[in-house]
Amino acid sequence: MAIDTVREEQAIRRLTDSLVESYTETHSAEQIETAIGSARQRFNGRPVREFVPIFIERIVRKELQPEPADTPAERVVTVSATADGPRVDLTTRLRQSPLNNKRSLALLGGAAAVVALLVVALVARQPDPAPAAAPDAGLTTVRGVVGSEKMAFFEDPRVVAALARHGLKAEVEPAGSRQIASIDLANHSFAFPSSAPAAERIQRARNVATKYTPFASPMAIATFRPIADLLTAAGVVRPGPVPTFDVARYLELVSRNTEWAHLPDNTTYPVRKNILVSTTDPRTSNSAAMYLAIAGFVANDNAVVQGAEAEQRVLPIVSRLFTGQGYAENSSAGPFQEYLAAGMGPTPLVMIYEAQFVEAAVQGQLKPDMVLTYPSPTVLSTHTLVPLDESGDRLGRLLSTDAELQRLAAEHGFRTGDAAQFARVSAENKVPVPAELIDVVDTPTFETSERLLDGVTHSFN
Structure with a gap:
C-alpha cells in the first residue's frame, strides 16, 4: 500500500514553526530542524503515518527542554542483607549548599570501596541465585490496532501490569477508527475502533460476529x-x-x-x-x-x-x-x-x-x-473491540469484566458500566460533566x- 506523505509533510512544517517559536531563545532554527529530522528517521518504513508528527513532537520537546541547573548532590549508599541476598541502594539526594568537588569525590570513592567489601562478604555467604526469568516469559502477546484516544490507556504501566497478571501483553498501534477497516489485519488479534458503526464495518469485512464494548464516551x-x-x-x-x-x-x-x-x-x-x-x-x-x-x-x-x-x-x-x-x-x-x-x-x-x-x-x-x-x-x-482470534477474545472479555481494568479505564476518562467510578474521577479533577446523558x-x-x-x-x- 503506497504511503501518502502530503499530510505528514504539512504537519511537520506546522510542527517545525511551532517548535522554532517555542524554543527560539535556547536553540537555533537549524538545531530544531536537525532534531526533527533525526526523530523522524526513527519512523522510517512504518506503514501507519498518521501519528508520526505527534510522536516526533514528543521526542523533540523532550530533547530541547533546558537541562536543570547543576545542583550539587551526594550519594547515599545503603547496604542491607535480605533473605534473597544483599541489597544495595544508591540514591541521589540534592543538597542546598555546594560541596567541595574533591572532598565529594573522596567521600564517594570511600563509600564505593566500603560497598564493594560488604557486597563481596555478603555474596560469599549466599547460595547461587536462580537465573532470572525473562520479563515477558509466559505472556501471550496480543496485537491490535486501536483508535488514538486509547493509546494512553494501553501504555499505562498499571494497565500493562493488570493484563500481565492475566497472562497477556498487548502490543497496539494507533490509526483512525474508519481507517482501521482498510489496514491489513492478518497479523492482528483484535481491532478496537471508537464506535459501533466502524466496528460493524470491520466485522463485515472479516466475517466476525463477536464484539465487546468495554467503555464509551x-x-x-x-x-x-x-x-x-x-x-x-x-x-x-x-x-x-x-x-x-x-x-x-x-x-x-x-x-x-x-x-x-x-x-x-x-x-x-x-x-x-x-x-x-x-x-x-x-x-x-x-x-x-x-x-x-x-x-x-x-x-x-x-x-x-x-x-x-x-x-x-x-x-x-x-x-x-x-x-x-x-x-x-x-x-x-x-x-x-x-x-x-x-x-x-x-x-x-x-x-x-x-x-x-x-x-x-x-x-x-x-x-x-x-x-x-x-x-x-x-x-x-461506543468503543467496540472486535476479536480476530482467541487471544483477542480474551482481551475483550477482560476489558469488559475485570474490575481493575474498568477502574483504570475510568481514570483515562472513559465511562464504564460503573457510573460511580467515572463520577469520582471527574469530580476529583474538577471537570463538570453530566451525571446522566439525556x-x-x-x-x-x-x-x-x-x-x-x-x-x-x-x-x-
Missing part, C-alpha cells in the same frame, strides 16, 4: 472561556453547571458564512475566518463521522437521516462544516493536542471525545480557561453513514 466540544462567552452572547453556548452547545443555532451561523469578526462587541477574538468547529478528516476518523451524525440529525429536522431523499437534503449543509476547515488530521489525537498546546488561536472550537478532556485533566494538562461543552444533541461513541441521539445505519461520508468526500473535490 460522548462527543463533546472543547473551547476556551473567551470563546464560550462570545458564543453565549450569540446564542450558541448555553451556560450552566455543564455548558451545552446549540447545534441548530451553530448551523444557522455556518449557513450565513458568519466570521468571528462579525459577532457583535467581539474584541477578544476578532479574526476574519468562519466560525467552524475543528474536526478530524471524515474520510478516516470516527470522531468526524460522529460530528456528521449530530449535524445530520439537526439538519434533517431533528430526525435520524434515513433514505436517499434525506441524505440529499442534508449533504449540502453538513459538507460545509468540513470543506471550510482546510487541512484536517486523520485521528482525534492531532487536533486535541493542538488545542492543548497552541491555545485558541488556531483551534477555538474542537470536536473531541469527552474522555480526552477528562484524561487531560487527570494528567494536569488543562489550563484554567479551557472549557468543555456538550453538543445539543450529542451522540455516544440529549443523546442515534447514529444513522452503517450504510447511510457510509453514503453521507462518501458525499462529504466528493465535496472536497
Whole structure:
C-alpha cells in the first residue's frame, strides 16, 4: 500500500514553526530542524503515518527542554542483607549548599570501596541465585490496532501490569477508527475502533460476529472561556453547571458564512475566518463521522437521516462544516493536542471525545480557561473491540469484566458500566460533566453513514 506523505509533510512544517517559536531563545532554527529530522528517521518504513508528527513532537520537546541547573548532590549508599541476598541502594539526594568537588569525590570513592567489601562478604555467604526469568516469559502477546484516544490507556504501566497478571501483553498501534477497516489485519488479534458503526464495518469485512464494548464516551466540544462567552452572547453556548452547545443555532451561523469578526462587541477574538468547529478528516476518523451524525440529525429536522431523499437534503449543509476547515488530521489525537498546546488561536472550537478532556485533566494538562461543552444533541461513541482470534477474545472479555481494568479505564476518562467510578474521577479533577446523558441521539445505519461520508468526500473535490 503506497504511503501518502502530503499530510505528514504539512504537519511537520506546522510542527517545525511551532517548535522554532517555542524554543527560539535556547536553540537555533537549524538545531530544531536537525532534531526533527533525526526523530523522524526513527519512523522510517512504518506503514501507519498518521501519528508520526505527534510522536516526533514528543521526542523533540523532550530533547530541547533546558537541562536543570547543576545542583550539587551526594550519594547515599545503603547496604542491607535480605533473605534473597544483599541489597544495595544508591540514591541521589540534592543538597542546598555546594560541596567541595574533591572532598565529594573522596567521600564517594570511600563509600564505593566500603560497598564493594560488604557486597563481596555478603555474596560469599549466599547460595547461587536462580537465573532470572525473562520479563515477558509466559505472556501471550496480543496485537491490535486501536483508535488514538486509547493509546494512553494501553501504555499505562498499571494497565500493562493488570493484563500481565492475566497472562497477556498487548502490543497496539494507533490509526483512525474508519481507517482501521482498510489496514491489513492478518497479523492482528483484535481491532478496537471508537464506535459501533466502524466496528460493524470491520466485522463485515472479516466475517466476525463477536464484539465487546468495554467503555464509551460522548462527543463533546472543547473551547476556551473567551470563546464560550462570545458564543453565549450569540446564542450558541448555553451556560450552566455543564455548558451545552446549540447545534441548530451553530448551523444557522455556518449557513450565513458568519466570521468571528462579525459577532457583535467581539474584541477578544476578532479574526476574519468562519466560525467552524475543528474536526478530524471524515474520510478516516470516527470522531468526524460522529460530528456528521449530530449535524445530520439537526439538519434533517431533528430526525435520524434515513433514505436517499434525506441524505440529499442534508449533504449540502453538513459538507460545509468540513470543506471550510482546510487541512484536517486523520485521528482525534492531532487536533486535541493542538488545542492543548497552541491555545485558541488556531483551534477555538474542537470536536473531541469527552474522555480526552477528562484524561487531560487527570494528567494536569488543562489550563484554567479551557472549557468543555456538550453538543445539543450529542451522540455516544461506543468503543467496540472486535476479536480476530482467541487471544483477542480474551482481551475483550477482560476489558469488559475485570474490575481493575474498568477502574483504570475510568481514570483515562472513559465511562464504564460503573457510573460511580467515572463520577469520582471527574469530580476529583474538577471537570463538570453530566451525571446522566439525556440529549443523546442515534447514529444513522452503517450504510447511510457510509453514503453521507462518501458525499462529504466528493465535496472536497
